[in-house]
Amino acid sequence: MNTVKTTLNKVANPAHILEVGMGFWASKTLLTAIKLEVFTLLGDNLLHGEEIRTRLQLHERGFYDFMDTLVTLQFLQRERIGYSSFYENTEETALFLDKNKPSYIGGILEMANDRLYKFWGDLEEALRTGKPQNEVKYTGKPVFEAIYTQPEVLQQFMNGMAGVQKGNFAALAEKFPFEQYRSLADIGGANALLSISVATQHPHLQITSLDLPPVEPIALKNVEKAGLTHQITVSSLDMMSQDFPKAEVITMGNILHDWGVADKKKLIQKAYDALPENGALVVIENIIDDERRHNAFGLMMSLNMLIETEGGFDYTLAEFNQWAIGAGFRSTAKIHLTGPASAVVAYK
Structure with a gap:
């Protein structure tokens, strides 16, 4: 029993289970961003958060949580924070998720x-x-x-x-x-x-x-x-x-x-x-x-x-x-x- 406890304390970690089990959260966040054409709107530009929200006609509630989730998932980059935020594509999303580029895989x-x-x-x-x-x-x-x-x-x-x-x-x-x-x-x-x-x-x-x-x-x-x-x-x-x-x-x-x-x-x-x-x-x-x-x-x-x-x-x-x-x-x-x-x- 002690051996099992020691092994669990050293090795066992529920992070992977939770990441995969709740993986649909991340998946749907990315799929929704593609559907809304967030990455196409940004293109090769750095845009203010409020400009993005206005142009996509999104409600203010949840908007910055949505955008910052894309940042934490490494699909966007951000300067500043909150209502002062500016966002831009990563190298990968600019290349593969901008509809205006022939490399689009979305x-x-x-x-x-x-x-x-x-x-x-x-x-x-x-x-x-x-x-x-x-x-x-x-x-x-x-x-x-x-x-x-x-x-x-x-x-x-x-x-x-x-x-x-x-x-x-x-x-x-x-x-x-x-x-x-x-x-x-x-x-x-x-x-x-x-x-x-x-x-x-x-x-x-x-x-x-x-x-x-x-x-x-x-x-x-x-x-x-x-x-x-x-x-x-x-x-x-x-x-x-x-x-x-x-x-x-x-x-x-x-x-x-x-x-x-x-x-x-x-x-x-x-x-x-x-x-x-x-x-x-x-x-x-x-x-x-x-x-x-x-x-x-x-x-x-x-x-x-x-x-x-x-x-x-x-x-x-x-x-x-x-x-x-x-x-x-x-x-x-x-x-x-x-x-x-x-x-x-x-x-x-």
């Missing part, structure tokens, strides 16, 4: 605020039932059907995916040897961001970005804006019912984790059948480490798939290797991209 966080936050409130029910807790729970429609039939929700979803994947796709374009190949088909290409990122660095590649018909106009607009219509073709594809087009490289960004094991295997097999000998399937996900001890974001993304899909989940390289070898691929490899994200590659 789209995924806007979606988290407007969609995911309330759905995650039903995580317990998801764990008990194994059923999605998103739009399908209320409409009976599969999640992508529900999203794709609402233009505003679809645009927010596309913006969210673009923000979180931009760095990963740029890293992939640098790290994967695309110079060895001549053609690429991006399955589930969404707004064509992966295609644009790769095409910009590898002008010799001919690329096709494929997704469901409602997404095609969004992708085409982005390709045109990038001036890459000579290199990127935008087309429609129902990945589950149609064959994949022939290409030397097939990519899937955040696609496989949407599906259960049987459908994952089906998509990998489709890719194998469409690739030539020495072709490559490249899958970008938050790949969970094989020991399932380190990539907390990947594991929580898998929980998000529980919330969002009928059977989806994130996975390890070992699991991907098993599915890919089973489809006929000769070998697999993992390429770290940014943060918790990696590309797993299957070579034919």
